[in-house]
Amino acid sequence: MIHPVILCGGSGTRLWPLSRKDYPKQFTRILGDETLFQSSLRRFTGKDFAAPVLMAHADFRFLAAEQAAGLGIAEAALLLEPEARNTAPAILSAALYLEARGAGAEVMIVAPSDHVIRDTDAFLAAVGAGAEAAAAGKLVTFGITPDRAETGYGYLEMTDAPAPGIVQPVRRFVEKPDAATAAGMLEAGTYLWNAGIFMFRADTLIAAFEAHAPAMLPPARAALAEARPDLGFLRLDAGAYADMPEDSIDYAIMEKAADVVAVPVSCGWSDLGAWDAVWREMGPDAAGVSLSGEVTQIGCRDALLRSEEDxxxxxxxxxxxxxxxxxxxxxxxxxxxxxQAVKAAVTALKAEGAPEAETLPRTYRPWGWYETLALADRFQVKQIMVPPGKKLSLQSHHHRAEHWIVVKGTATVTIDDEVKLVTENESVYIPLGAIHRLENPGKVNLHLIEVQTGAYLGEDDIVRYEDIYNRA
Structure with a gap:
């Protein structure tokens, strides 16, 4: 069995404004009805694959779990990274986790959660070839046969002209080139795009860390040993995880190890690293125009026009x-x-203190989402959505009172010692200081309008008494 390890980190700032720090691109629907994360998970299902190991930041634990459950994947192990430390700490943690569960001699495949692969059959054929090499003790990476002089990707230089599906030694890793260098590498015919997808036995990778990045192993082992279960998740120890050097798997291991091979493959791959990649994957028309959403175009050429939801x-x-x-x-x-300069624009927005740099107008929570419809001195109006079976924490506020109007569905509302059912077109008032809770007992999504009034309306004015999501 092959153990998929899916890396769910990354902020995807080059796909701003759709991708933001509080809701990055892997969890969004950029192409089609599934999110990139869900498409990545689906790719590694079937008889050859074990239940996946998901490496996710703690902030996105419920999002990852819910999207996996949406595909019927209930057995996924979800390891929570206390902070982003690049790919080497995350991948090493996954390998140690597999070793601790008796799968150290088995093959793991490591893939980002935000890539597109159009030809799944071609990719899985390459995975089969890579699995044989990994089982034999090789460190395997996947190289994409280039079809243009791309400057947004790193490259692999092969020892010989690559042949699809034939495992070959990697001579060296090459950083993202300038246009002239990229054109020369394309003409040479011995270079592949570095897809950032890897295969190896867990024990092979751990041995490679012992040889090439030994300082990372003690804190990684400690982070796993001191990990604590949290609902259905496993929280790696924050203190030990922070002691690991921040490094990529390429720099820490792959560029230093001797037994590194690549599987060349043509499978319609893209890392969707910027909007030009999205434009390409959307399939431009004869004039080079890609459209999505509520869009009208007249006489446009070589253009991307998208209007996202709302x-x-x-x-x-x-x-x-x-x-x-x-x-x-x-x-x-x-x-x-x-x-590619969109990332710089996001940095400029952050420097200006603009909330749009990192947060969406809709804020997602384990129980659903809310968005602000109006905000002024001493009052705020929100729309709140709670899916069936979900409920907010039992809480109170020091500075605000709330009025809830149900506009769709049915709510169970707790106010101090009283529990009542509130249906469409009904409302309820929560006085300042009252201990209260909102729950959806029905079969359809609950939507309500919340009107807050008070001297302070910040989200940190919440005292939680009970929370099924174990939030502090």
């Missing part, structure tokens, strides 16, 4: 080489040839 209608007239991505609270307009 975004405004986008109208493009005679645009050439322009990307427009519109959301309710922010709009990106950029030259399509310079979309």
């Amino acid at each position: 975004g405004p209608r986008v109208v493009g007239v005679n645009l050439d080489g322009i990307a427009v991505v519109a959301m309710r609270d922010a709009v990106l307009v950029a030259d399509k040839s310079d979309l």
Whole structure:
């Protein structure tokens, strides 16, 4: 059996405004009905694969669990990283976890959760070839046969001209090149794009860390040994995890080890690293225009026009080489040839203190979501959605009172010692200081409008008495 390890980290800032720190691209629906994370999980299901190990930041634990459950994957192990330390600590932690469960001599495949692979059959054939090499003690990576002189990817230089599906030694890893270097590598025919997907036996990888990055092993072992269960998750120890050097698996191991091989593959792969990659994957028309959402275009060429959910209608007239991505609270307009610079724009927004840099207008919680509809001095109006069976914590507020109006579904409302059922077009008042809770006992999503009044309306004015999600 092959053990999939799915890396759920990464902020995807180059896909702003759709991807943000509080809801990164792997959990969004960029192409099709499934999120990138769900598509990655589905890729590694079947008789050849064990239940996946998900490496996720603690902030996204419920999101990852719910999206996995949405695919019927209930046996996933979800390891929580206390903080982002790059890929080497995450992958080593997964290998130690498998070793501790008696799977140290078995093959693991490590893949990001935010990549696109169009030809799953070709990819799985390459996985089969890589599994044989990994079982024999090799450190395996996957190289994508390039079809253009791409400057947004790292490369693998092979010892010989690569042949699809044939495992070959890697001569060296190459950083993202400039345009001239990329063109030369494409012409040489001995280079592959570095897909950032790896295979090895867990014990082989641990031995490689002992040889090439020994300082990472003691804190990694301690982080696992001191890990504590939290609902259905396993929280790695924060103190020990922070002691691990922050490094990528490429730098820590793959570029130093001797037994590194690659499987060349053509499988319609993309890391969706920027909006130009999304434009390409959307399938531009004959004029080079890709459209999504409420969009109208007249005479545009080589353009990307997207209006995301709840975004405004986008109208493009005679645009050439322009990307427009519109959301309710922010709009990106950029030259399509310079979309890698979106990351710099996000940095500038953060420096200005703009909330749009990192947060969406809709805030997701383990129990559902809320969004602010109006905010002024001493009052705030929110829409709240709670799925069936979910409930908020039992809580109170020091500075605000609340009025709830149910507009869809049915709510069970607790106010101090009273529990009542509130249905559509009914409302309830929660006085300042009252201990209260909201729950959805029905079969459809509960939507309500919350009107807050008081001197302070911040989200930190919550005293929790009981919470099924174990939030502090």
